[in-house]
Amino acid sequence: MYLNKPPLPCSFLKSTPPGPNSGIEVKGETELEEFNEKAITCRECGFEVTNNSFSTNVKNSHEHAFFNPHGYVFQIRCFSAATGCVTLGKPSAEFTWFAGYTWQIATCSKCKTHLGWHFQSSSNSFYGLIKDKINEG
Structure with missing residues (x-):
């Protein structure tokens, strides 16, 4: 809303890429695609459980640190999918780290090592994989 005078017009500057001496590195689409395709593997057996394109x-x-009721601290990284994981047990809301989510244990589908948890709400789900149990790229 304005009184008597209309708002001043805006002008936009066209963005130009930084020059070679700017100290800013610009990643190309190819490098981004390569990063997204990098496998996230089970540290125990090397089986691919997800990849960077599923980072969420x-x-x-993307990364969180939590402790369980026994005082163990876990650093987890979040992924929207982890096709190399299997979930165990019934979903539980007990001591959940994410309000509104239930959780199940997630293990490597090849060697059965505990890799983290699958969290699920009425509208969303994701995997929280333990940083020390996975290898990234």
């Missing part, structure tokens, strides 16, 4: 942010972060 939950509560505005």
